[in-house]
Amino acid sequence: MYEMPDKVFPMTTEGKAKLEKELETLKTVKRPQVIERIKVARGFGDLSENSEYESAKDEQSVTETRISQIEEMLHYAQVVDASQVAPDEVSIGRHVTFVEVGETEPESYTIVGAAESDPSEGKISNDSPIAKALIGKKKGDTVSIETPGGSFDVKITEVK
Template structure:
């Protein structure tokens, strides 16, 4: 069985560590306090505040477990250790779709760091999967749910 790994940038790992601290030191105690207050209202069978607080507690505990798992198996990618012209996690790639004039630029990050609207795409996305390992100047075929297209890699930056 292959060992789990969660590729991420050093910045992504720091954000997860900060989120975990916030969940454990701020969110968890807040929810516990809300549960205590809701219990003081009496009959739990018809207590919506209690139910809501217990639901939130479940979400907080699930996220804590998820973040701990990701950090346990975090694989911080050092983009500088890869060929400067090769696309990898942690690098920014600019490409132009064949037949188009406008280049697109994305930074490839770990799945939890993904923020496509801000130019950060997950290493698990079809675009990143097609580009990783390719080099500046190469033409790459990318297949997405929206169809297949070819791009030329213009620039790769760490």
Template sequence: MAEKVYPMTAEGKEKLQKELKDLKLVKRPEVIERIKVARSFGDLSENSEYDAAKDEQSAVEQRIIQIEQMLKYAQVIDADSVDPNEVSIGKTVTYTEVGTDDPETYTIVGSDESDPLNGKISNDSPIAQALLGKKKGEKVTINTPGGTFDVTINDVKTNANA
């Protein structure tokens, strides 16, 4: 069975590598120390500090496993290697909904990098799915849970030019 591939930008991969390093070198030792201190309080059956530290340790270890998996199967997308007018992961796309004059701009990133409030949408989102592979000037129909709408792609830029 093929493993899941995790498309991401080089920036996203670097961010994950930094998070992994922080989890292993800072967070994990902090949690282990909290567990040692909580154990010293005695009876573990009614020790909320111990329970909280063990829960945090579990969360940290799960995140480490998740990041290691993502990095192992990371597919770094080089937006510069794609046609400059084509929408792809790592590019910023500006479009206008048909019938309006208000352009919207999003950078399409891997799912773990998405941050919609800062204009970064996941490649798995309905908007990105509709735009991926399309080119500047094309009209595209976007199907979202909130409804369907048509847009015209005004501009496509690599992050270096965004």
């Protein structure tokens, strides 16, 4: 009997498309380049002391590992449609702005699946302490967020 996997990778439609594009590039561009590097390095002679060959084999391992990771994430992908959630409710795929209680400077993040998080772009994982505390809450709610650095309260000022 088939059992549902414990693994589920929630992601936005955009995040899934980005992973699919990365996978295609790895398979059609990167993998052939690495294979060619290995082929050329083999021509340099003794493989036991051939740093080019070792480097190419290491790159091949990294590439194949990433391909496997992406394939698994896509296989177990659960695309979250934010339009199915109330417009003022925080969910994956939503952009949320909040202000820490007692502060005036707002913070904004887009909540995405772990596979597509990129804090430098303001995209935080649904598994992060901030996102976990905010998901399901609505504009105007005050939320207590527990992080490894301590806890703090925030007021949600905008959800879009």
